[in-house]
Amino acid sequence: MPGILIRNAFVIDPLSGVKGEVMDIAIRDGKIVEEASTDAVVIDAARCLTLPGGIDSHSHVCGTKVNFGRYMSPEDMRAGRTARKGVMHVTSGYSVPTTFGNSYRYSTMGYTTILEGAMAPLEARHTHEEFTATPHQDMLANTLFDGNWSIMEAVKEKDVKRAAAVVAWTLSAVKGFAIKLTNPGGTEAWGWGGDVNSIHDQVPHFGVTPAEIIGTMIQANELLNLPHSVHLHCNNLGVPGNYQTTLETIGLVPDLNRDRQSLYLTHVQFHSYGGSTWRDICSKSEDVARAVNNTPQVVMDMGQIMFGRTTTMTADGPMEFKLYMLHHNKWSNHDVELETGSGITPVYYGRKSLVNCVMWSIGLELALLAKNPWQCLLSTDNPNGAPFVKYPEIIALLMSRRFRENERKMIDPRTEHFVPLFAIERELDWYEIAVMTRAAQAKALGITRIGKGYLAPGAEADVAIFPLKPDEIDPSVDYQQVMAGFSRTRYTIKRGRVVARDGEVVVEGANSTIWTRANVPPAYDMSSDPEFTKKFEQYYTVRMRNYPVQDIYLPRGVRIDTEASL
Amino acid sequence: MKIEDVVCPFCGCLCDDLVVQVEGNRVVNVENGCTLANEKFMGDHRLETPIRRSGKKWERISYDEAIAETAGILLDADRPLLYGWSGTYGEAQTIGVHLAEVLGAVIDNTSTVCHGPSIMAIQEVGHPGCTLGQIKNRADVVIYWAANPIEAHPRHMSRYTTFADGFFVKNAFRERKVIVVDVRETDSSQIADEFVKVNPGGDYAILSALRAIVRGKRDIIPPNVEGVSREQLFRVAEICMAAKFGAIFFGVGLTMASGKYKNIRNAIELTEELNRHTKFTISPMRGHWNVYGSNEVFTWITGYPYAVDFARGIAFYNPGETTSVDILRRGECDACLVVASDPGAHFPRACAEHLARIPTIQIDPHVNATTHLSQIQIPVAVTGIDAEGTAYRMDGVPLRTRKLFQGSHPDDLEVLEKIYAIVREAKG
Numbered sequence: 001m002p003g004i005l006i007r008n009a010f011v012i013d014p015l016s017g018v019k020g021e022v023m024d025i026a027i028r029d030g031k032i033v034e035e036a037s038t039d040a041v042v043i044d045a046a047r048c049l050t051l052p053g054g055i056d057s058h059s060h061v062c063g064t065k066v067n068f069g070r071y072m073s074p075e076d077m078r079a080g081r082t083a084r085k086g087v088m089h090v091t092s093g094y095s096v097p098t099t100f101g102n103s104y105r106y107s108t109m110g111y112t113t114i115l116e117g118a119m120a121p122l123e124a125r126h127t128h129e130e131f132t133a134t135p136h137q138d139m140l141a142n143t144l145f146d147g148n149w150s151i152m153e154a155v156k157e158k159d160v161k162r163a164a165a166v167v168a169w170t171l172s173a174v175k176g177f178a179i180k181l182t183n184p185g186g187t188e189a190w191g192w193g194g195d196v197n198s199i200h201d202q203v204p205h206f207g208v209t210p211a212e213i214i215g216t217m218i219q220a221n222e223l224l225n226l227p228h229s230v231h232l233h234c235n236n237l238g239v240p241g242n243y244q245t246t247l248e249t250i251g252l253v254p255d256l257n258r259d260r261q262s263l264y265l266t267h268v269q270f271h272s273y274g275g276s277t278w279r280d281i282c283s284k285s286e287d288v289a290r291a292v293n294n295t296p297q298v299v300m301d302m303g304q305i306m307f308g309r310t311t312t313m314t315a316d317g318p319m320e321f322k323l324y325m326l327h328h329n330k331w332s333n334h335d336v337e338l339e340t341g342s343g344i345t346p347v348y349y350g351r352k353s354l355v356n357c358v359m360w361s362i363g364l365e366l367a368l369l370a371k372n373p374w375q376c377l378l379s380t381d382n383p384n385g386a387p388f389v390k391y392p393e394i395i396a397l398l399m400s401r402r403f404r405e406n407e408r409k410m411i412d413p414r415t416e417h418f419v420p421l422f423a424i425e426r427e428l429d430w431y432e433i434a435v436m437t438r439a440a441q442a443k444a445l446g447i448t449r450i451g452k453g454y455l456a457p458g459a460e461a462d463v464a465i466f467p468l469k470p471d472e473i474d475p476s477v478d479y480q481q482v483m484a485g486f487s488r489t490r491y492t493i494k495r496g497r498v499v500a501r502d503g504e505v506v507v508e509g510a511n512s513t514i515w516t517r518a519n520v521p522p523a524y525d526m527s528s529d530p531e532f533t534k535k536f537e538q539y540y541t542v543r544m545r546n547y548p549v550q551d552i553y554l555p556r557g558v559r560i561d562t563e564a565s566l
Numbered sequence: 567m568k569i570e571d572v573v574c575p576f577c578g579c580l581c582d583d584l585v586v587q588v589e590g591n592r593v594v595n596v597e598n599g600c601t602l603a604n605e606k607f608m609g610d611h612r613l614e615t616p617i618r619r620s621g622k623k624w625e626r627i628s629y630d631e632a633i634a635e636t637a638g639i640l641l642d643a644d645r646p647l648l649y650g651w652s653g654t655y656g657e658a659q660t661i662g663v664h665l666a667e668v669l670g671a672v673i674d675n676t677s678t679v680c681h682g683p684s685i686m687a688i689q690e691v692g693h694p695g696c697t698l699g700q701i702k703n704r705a706d707v708v709i710y711w712a713a714n715p716i717e718a719h720p721r722h723m724s725r726y727t728t729f730a731d732g733f734f735v736k737n738a739f740r741e742r743k744v745i746v747v748d749v750r751e752t753d754s755s756q757i758a759d760e761f762v763k764v765n766p767g768g769d770y771a772i773l774s775a776l777r778a779i780v781r782g783k784r785d786i787i788p789p790n791v792e793g794v795s796r797e798q799l800f801r802v803a804e805i806c807m808a809a810k811f812g813a814i815f816f817g818v819g820l821t822m823a824s825g826k827y828k829n830i831r832n833a834i835e836l837t838e839e840l841n842r843h844t845k846f847t848i849s850p851m852r853g854h855w856n857v858y859g860s861n862e863v864f865t866w867i868t869g870y871p872y873a874v875d876f877a878r879g880i881a882f883y884n885p886g887e888t889t890s891v892d893i894l895r896r897g898e899c900d901a902c903l904v905v906a907s908d909p910g911a912h913f914p915r916a917c918a919e920h921l922a923r924i925p926t927i928q929i930d931p932h933v934n935a936t937t938h939l940s941q942i943q944i945p946v947a948v949t950g951i952d953a954e955g956t957a958y959r960m961d962g963v964p965l966r967t968r969k970l971f972q973g974s975h976p977d978d979l980e981v982l983e984k985i986y987a988i989v990r991e992a993k994g
Contacts, residue, residue: 077869083879092869099866125964193845330692337699541699543571546582
């Protein structure tokens with residue numbers, strides 16, 4: 001391959017300390033290099049904004065519940081259809097697009113890496129099958145441990161090392177990337193139709209609390225030296241007054257890692273509510289942002305909601321049932337034996353709903369009140385807050401106070417009594433947006449070690465060139481242009497190949513799946529542990545030998561090996 | 567050679583604990599399997615080579631010839647239909663969908679004549695379900711509604727429900743109540759704690775009555791609803807509401823009875839209603855092995871679980887219009903590729919007649935009723951015996967089947983990939 005030379009690029013590369021310089025970028029053999037070969041294809045970036053490929057650190061795009069969201073929603077499939085064109089397959093869907101739909105739309109927005117937010121280990125093979133059909137992004141899978149019986153037993157025994165050993169076996173078996181806890185303890189309680197209402201509630205039968213599960217798993221994660229931290233969906237999602245739970249949870253987090261956070265809090269907008277009912281719900285973004293600002297060992301993502309229709313889907317089964325009771329729209333649920341749960345229900349976030357307007361404000365506030373952009377990543381918890389195609393609009397809202405003021409006129413006029421948003425003057429700049437959409441994700445996920453999230457020599461050549469000239473436009477005023485620019489790259493380059501141009505995908509993709517294997521001493525190898533194997537003999541409905549995901553499901557697997565400190 | 571933990575390729579239970587003994591390229595013994603599994607493995611009489619109809623006779627042809635002719639027929643057709651898919655594995659189904667996309671064809675799976683209406687109901691009201699282990703470990707009440715697992719899914723009760731001891735239900739047979747609802751006595755109804763015998767076509771009314779009782783409206787229930795006494799309905803509702811964890815399984819007897827998808831909708835809404843009091847789940851008894859996998863694969867590629875029409879360039883779905891039975895009955899389809907199923911045995915007569923009129927090609931290991939309607943048949947390896955790939959259990963748990971020996975036939979994927987390559991080349 002001749003390689004590529006991008007000339008005249010307006011580069012922001014936060015991890016390399018580049019904060020907006022016009023420079024050239026040379027690419028060869030899928031990597032960024034010092035110098036291009038003489039026959040390199042030259043792309044004139046014409047001083048357009050050039051960033052590392054986008055990384056989504058929390059998105060629901062592949063796997064059992066995502067596909068069930070499609071399965072149960074032909075109306076959503078009809079809402080976003082494209083025909084076969086060139087190398088592009090047919091796509092369907094708006095809030096839960098088909099795998100190719102997700103892949104093409106992300107690619108034309110400059111995204112090259114996505115972390116699937118929740119994979120049930122028992123159904124991991126399904127997630128990996130869909131990863132293969134999402135060909136333009138490298139994929140990673142958060143692996144659910146929130147209701148894992150073996151984990152809860154280890155927590156009960158206060159045996160952190162055993163918990164770590166269970167994680168190591170499971171991640172390796174299901175080719176997962178990181179530990180995900182979704183409403184820890186709550187998904188097991190939901191097995192009986194219940195839930196936990198605080199981090200100190202006991203999980204029925206298992207005699208452990210969410211706080212104990214979270215604390216143990218944070219430590220186990222560090223014993224295994226995993227690239228990412230524990231990735232937590234807090235308890236009490238969507239409940240008025242839940243900011244207390246969130247603050248208590250943040251208060252639990254020790255600082256155990258020099259290179260990254262010790263806990264990743266996802267979709268924090270859904271966890272920053274004051275009040276006690278839907279009538280008096282208000283924003284507690286200031287309290288939560290203050291706690292995050294004072295706790296450098298945590299990172300959060302926004303979980304912004306945007307007005308319009310979408311489909312909610314999460315492993316948090318009890319929460320989805322509550323949402324169903326509220327909306328009476330169709331509802332699906334899928335509990336997974338010994339492991340976790342899940343639920344799905346469509347929602348409409350309306351500008352005329354005060355509650356929705358408060359939620360919309362909170363997400364933006366978190367991003368504007370977090371002092372350090374490395375601690376607050378841009379997300380919608382796709383598709384829970386909104387489909388990811390709304391990211392450009394969120395960027396524009398964060399960069400333009402004028403845009404926010406214009407929106408203020410369109411929403412429920414009472415909103416301003418419940419939220420501080422309109423008193424916040426801050427407008428984010430290009431650099432902060434670059435941090436919040438790629439660099440901070442790479443750092444938080446711990447994947448800079450495999451060349452993700454930056455553009456210095458040696459990095460993976462994942463590059464996005466946007467039709468935006470930072471010297472010429474003022475995002476505070478020209479927010480429409482910002483929105484349009486982030487919606488469609490001029491070029492998306494993935495592993496050194498131009499994969500999308502001006503809104504169209506131009507090649508067939510060949511992605512990688514990134515997973516983690518923590519090597520543990522033989523004494524901690526769960527495959528021969530009698531208690532652990534008994535679970536398969538007696539309680540799972542799948543034989544232990546048939547459980548692990550075979551290598552064939554990862555045609556281009558990238559394994560990150562770690563040595564456990566056990 | 568003895569091979570352990572083999573995944574059974576017959577029904578939607580996907581039992582994965584079979585022990586199969588193989589000699590050369592023949593299965594000689596199966597342990598842990600039900601009678602259906604044993605027959606699937608042991609009674610395996612294959613068609614040896616591809617065959618083509620020549621006047622009133624069949625002639626043997628080569629694979630290359632059969633594949634080229636199949637591709638030619640599909641390319642010549644204006645309204646091709648690619649039907650079946652439930653007996654094969656996900657990777658082959660994937661190529662099938664891409665083939666349909668390039669051809670502008672209709673692709674449909676056997677849901678069209680089994681749980682298609684269940685899917686339509688789910689699309690209206692959702693589906694509160696769970697994996698089978700959740701039921702095995704927790705359920706103290708299990709309801710089989712218009713399903714006869716003892717005959718259709720022989721190990722369902724022993725692996726997942728009635729006789730399956732679980733973590734919270736140590737002695738399933740004693741601690742777990744089984745209710746069977748059906749229009750007639752069956753082997754399954756005979757072991758039920760409560761058998762509710764409904765008049766044929768009366769399910770919808772029974773479901774409505776139960777919903778009313780659960781909602782606290784006992785007063786409006788007449789003394790007898792579709793052959794069932796009010797007292798029994800009260801009793802059943804009480805058992806359900808007193809359950810710690812209840813699970814409903816429904817069969818095609820509910821899906822395909824009068825009322826069709828409305829029955830399922832009502833059953834799902836009853837389940838939702840019960841969730842306001844306790845924990846309840848509902849699950850279809852998917853019959854044809856990997857039919858659920860074909861729904862999954864179709865869905866992540868096209869957005870729809872079955873009956874997908876690519877004629878407009880986009881994926882279009884409208885059951886009743888784009889479903890195989892309707893396309894065939896209208897005489898609309900002018901070529902049909904059947905893969906891993908037997909519409910000749912299951913479709914209405916008018917549809918089978920149309921299949922016999924048009925060029926129908928079958929990719930299947932065995933001679934079956936569809937063979938008699940076909941122009942060409944291409945025999946392949948049997949998935950789960952001499953071909954491996956992904957299949958989805960009735961509850962959505964995906965498993966990888968094992969290849970027990972190297973047979974002499976190509977598998978579905980190899981044959982379909984060759985057809986796809988020719989079609990892609992021709993379509994540019």
